Amino acid sequence: MSESKDIKVMENIMDKNDAIALDTQKALSDKGIFCINVMGAPGAGKTTTITALAKRLSRQVTVIEGDIESDIDTKALNAIGVPTVQINTHGACHLDSPSIAQAIDGIGGINPGYLFIENIGNLVCPAEFNIGEHMKLLIVSAADGSDKPYKYPLAFEKADLILVNKYDLAALADFDEDYFLQGIRRLHPDAKVIMVSAKKGEGMDEAAKWLEDRAF
């Protein structure tokens, strides 16, 4: 194919994706379900963070769990009583709105409350696709260093809430908080940033409160 045809095909795919995402978002709103697209690199601590939030939020939490392979995270969430639907993409590097619409149809019914969609562990591709969410939550690990906003700007530009997880390892990993925050501020001045340890619980009360205040 020629390059212009490639671009045209990509534009069509993105338009179709956005249209389905908007339909999903409206249908969830009508049912009183506030949907959060959870993005982050592999090992940022997405499942641990969802677990910590589920324990603190006042309404029912349901999770759609996106993984290339395995149901490790689904088992962890089920173990604490969170209803979870597994999507395995078998190679695909992000979730898209048709696969989410299909998963929601498959569930039959979701209780009003919060629906977390844990995206594929990838700091690049998921940020390009709306999947029906009301907000985007980005989780980054302090142990992965402070230059991420400069190297992977789109995810930081799109996120409403950014949780800097494993903050207890920040000093050991030479995490430069000022440099990190400067990198976010030039991309997205209004993003809320909270330093947390999802495993130990630090910062998670504040994160849950921020979500509750924000949700309808």
Next chain:
Amino acid sequence: MSESKDIKVMENIMDKNDAIALDTQKALSDKGIFCINVMGAPGAGKTTTITALAKRLSRQVTVIEGDIESDIDTKALNAIGVPTVQINTHGACHLDSPSIAQAIDGIGGINPGYLFIENIGNLVCPAEFNIGEHMKLLIVSAADGSDKPYKYPLAFEKADLILVNKYDLAALADFDEDYFLQGIRRLHPDAKVIMVSAKKGEGMDEAAKWLEDRAF
């Protein structure tokens, strides 16, 4: 497009990519350049590892530095005297063989020795594309947890050498080494795995020696 047309287009892209990769590999071999495709998630420590190897290897090291945005890593490598060529993909989530062939042409000439190609920080997509390398080096951070081989199998299946970086943080991050190694062994029994701290130097002599023994 229909699904079968989508698949056909993808197959054509992959065939073309592999053909160019093979040409690049042959051209590099003829010039005495051993090429290493460096893969890993964001924050795994790819640049720090290349730096630690460059200090230990007996022949000239050149780097092609792949980033979505920024030249932070190129500046770090230049600061220690390693000649580096920056590729910014402006969104694309992996390097492919045409972009590498073009970058090598652009350099004019590379000294015999080692050519490291630092791929985009992404544990998913780069593993699908040969780019002209003689071997694949995967770097994972112990701070990102021990379930990665189960969740992101392709990168572990394809890697010749796997360096588990930030091993000094393993205990703090509850890194389960047996579980991690089991996950690799069922995918790729012959992969060489070394625990390292690229920043502190632990394990890096062994890694450099393994590379020297392997290279032509």
